[in-house]
Amino acid sequence: MRKVDLSMILPDMRLGKSIYHYNQLLLTAGINNISRFSDSLLKLGITSIYVEDEISTDIEITDAISDVTRLKCKDALQNAINRFRVQGSFDMCSISEATSSLIDEILLRPDVLICLNDIATTDDSTLVHSINTTVFSLLIGQQLKLSPIELKALAEGTILHDIGKTLVDPKILYKNGILNTDEFEIVKQHTIAGYELLKTNPLLTELSRIISLQHHERLDGSGYPYGLTANEIHPFAKIVAIADMFDALTAERCYRKSLTNYQAYQILAHESTIKLDAPLLGQFLKNIAIYPNGTLVNLSDGSRGIIKIQNPGLPFNPIVMVLNTIDDKDVRLYDLDLSSTFNITIQDSNT
């Protein structure tokens, strides 16, 4: 299986991973001739999908969490948002159940570099973002050996970190273009609004609530809402700042082309010199597949290939299936393990 831009879909490709819109199944994995759905998918804000074709048959794409848990989380979060809009309160039981499932899966995951493979539509991108950010935060929390109680607080606070956005005018929140100063000031208020909203639920601890308030603060004081500096920012908010930013950079939304994991890595690495917590970022990057399985890459020796298998602890040195083009068709040549090939490196990637 591999991820392919919709514009590159060929007739012999099958859908590799089912596509959901909220919790509705849109297209089931295995469907042939998927190019006929390209226009409909584009209208939903989907720009790339997972496919299976001849050269990707033995490339496995493993997700950090199961579809069942992902759907459970989306459902719980959507219900919490809906209920808050109608009743001004929300149900923590389903959020608590959903985050427990997330924690269980993260703690049980095999020791491999992870990537998240959910295809978000424009409409459910907020839900997908909140869940992805929670998974990334838990990965850091796991590395830090947080206690079960701390992991639970981190998960609950992260999945609800942007709940304050339900109070922001959707016209501003989803504006297609750059926000003016007044609009940005309004968006910034989602942090304080979220914190106040979460205070109304006695089942949430301050440890969870502080994430909503501080996840846009930056170590150099350039963040918001209060411009706090390094020691003033809670460690949980520093974790979520990294997770939130990585997912925002790599997400495909609103017809915006996402950055590759490597491009996001470069930005985060740069930001960690002044804005993000460098040791926490180091913990995070150790666990992320910088070049996810199925990614097309160009190598420094002029050859090209598809990422086939990750080498744990070596995100820049996966095993690559090297390709050749014969009669306009890609054919497999051999597998190249970049962890033991010191003179060949990845030059660039397309996803």
Ligand SMILES: [Fe+2]
């Ligand atoms: Fe936010």
